[in-house]
Amino acid sequence: MRQDAPVHWSQQLESWVLTSYQDVCAALRDPRLSVVEEIKRIETLPASDQLALAPLRRTFTAWGDRGDPERHALFLKLLKRHFTPQHVEAQRPRIQEILDRLLDAAVRRGEIDVAHDIAHPLAMTVVAGMTGLPTEAVDLYLRCSNHISQLLEMGDRDQLFLCQQGMLELSGFLMPVVARRRRERGADLLGIFMEADPDGVQFSDEHIVAQCIMFLVVGYHTTANQLCNGLQILFDHAEERARLTSDPTLLPNAFDEMMRYHGAVASVRRMAMVDLTIRNQQIRAGETLVLALAAANRDPSAFPAPDRFDITREEAHRQVGFTIGPYSCMGQALARLEAQVFFRTLLDRFPRLRPRDATPDWMSFRPLGRELRTLRVLFD
Template sequence: MTNSSAVASLWLRSQLQAGRAATWLLSELGDLVVQLEHPRWRDDPYPLYEQIRQRGPLYRGLSGTWATSSFAVCNQVLRDRRFGVQRVDGRAQGGLLGAPVPAPPEGFVELDPPDHTRLRRLAMPAFNPKRLEAYRPRVQSIVDSLLAKVAGRESLDLVRDLGTPLPITVISDLLGIPDAERGAFAEFGEVVIEGFNGVSSMRQAREVTAVTEHLVALFDRLLRERAVEPGDDVISTLAAAVGEERMTARELHGTAMLLLVAGFETTVNLIGNGMRALLEHPEQWARLRAEPELAAAAVEEALRYDSPVQSTSRVAHTEIELAGQTIKPGQTVVAILAGGNRDAQAYERPEQFDITRSAGPEHLAFASGIHYCLGARLARIEGEIVFRTLAERMPSLRLVGRPERRDTSAIRGLRTLPVTVAQRGQ
């Protein structure tokens, strides 16, 4: 190890230790914002969101960070251009307490205008609604192929056997990732996503760094190849933009990494969380089996009821009056999207899972404002096809064993969802 590497390692280790100590102390003193990342709330964070809501529309923790689980205030924060995703000095945000995280190339979701606007516009053609609707047969074909592999089995894991390989295949197709490179993408996505909360160990820091370096090398190679032989894929489109000097190679790396990870994590968690909710509410699963055309509505209710992205944060770039409080420049507001999605001021019976729900505003699962999820339509299509196909072909699905949850808080999903499959006539 070089002297500079040793110093960096010691610095990171000291920061991790200091961060853990500060988190523990603030949590013990009752800071509800810090508790958002505490493992004890990982299985069911919704009571904590309600505690924060009971403190008022905007709550400030001892750490100085603000938080809201009010639907109206979350929506206001997400839409207000005076808030940004970057700090006032232009740096990316860390964890709630500024926990150090390895710095991969930034995607546009981590940038403010004008860079956010420029890069998002370059990626948008690949996610044109008309183009995505035309992709439905391909998604159905992938689902059919995955279910054919488990045909005749009495048990399967809906996350590992279906929820994970489907979005990896779909987003890899759209990006133009070679088949030979896709095998480890589920593991890569898991490592990167678990780093979103801030690294908790030197091992995790090394894993995130290694995965980032691997993906950057892959995207750099594809950039060079597509510059010579472009195809009908996203990386070819971005490579053309690099050639025309509308984006840099590093910006391509960050955009491609963002689309790969976001295209994977949103959909796999939608499928896992949604199917768990359906199977834990037998009357709703029975309703979907009887009326498979409710699959699109079931997707929306699954997203509202147990959102894949639980929270996001914004930094005030100027002094802002919000919900009767003054937010100073540089202060952070955590918008608890999942809390807003269960706000009784926005939804009737918010704690009830109901796939026939028709009243209420559009949920915040895909955020709002200029950072509204670019891949929202794609995730909806994949979820709808999965829910409908399972209701039609595996109507006797039942949960068995205990699902394993992922070790993240801001991103909520399952590693496993074991089910039994009773064949027709049994």
């Protein structure tokens, strides 16, 4: 497709699909393309359903103020105060402690499913702690967050109701937490949200809860999947794994290469706000585009021999798994740190770690993507 139809209309996705590195990067930076309000799908349902799903719509629309470019930019400015390199790096001992605790418990049980026992609870505990939420409720966050992410998977009517159920349960738990934290502010995201924004506007409790839910969804699922994808790639490439084990300074580049080779987010969607042309193809205002990050990351014009996994690849840092441009991932520094702690610890502590199942347990997720449902391993 990248070669023969780089701007392709997919009936199944009801979108234009862009697959070349150049086009995907240009689209990510193009101010004429906006993020897609997934929630707009509610408008296609009967009026009674729309009414019943109003709480879901309200919460989702508040996420990062993404619907309003100006407010979104202010939101990003606010967050940048928190996601400084120093602040993120300060999380290292905490991440290590959480990971060690999870691994010790799994070793005591005698079996490890890296996805279920390690990557998912690790990613969730880290993001909940960084947001300033009580980490004792991680099981609740995991359950609800997994329901909510159904929505991101272009869910049907039933999934939207399931998603709302998760959202309401989480809101019910988080509202009193936020009210309590108004009285005891901390140096975390909640503390930042409670300060007035640069316009002097105060976020309401409901608005802050919506941001917390956003972090519990977007900061967790992606990270957990990326850790599992990366480990599976190392299982499949013994030589690269040996190089990484003997020289952990290669980890930052190796992580970019893992993201390039198999990123957790295979595609993002955008909507054309005006009529535009890409490679002589007319795209009409209101039409949606699927930007295939996975295809861009394997484009031979940007990454020579793209199907080779090479942890010292020079161009690895150009991968677009976090995207680029105004909506790119806000938490990538944290994700990178989690990956460093995770891979270093696993490679050091379990030199003979190996998959238990002959075939990886992939399931499809989002347009064009897949994730590991389980990742059972053997260790000595």
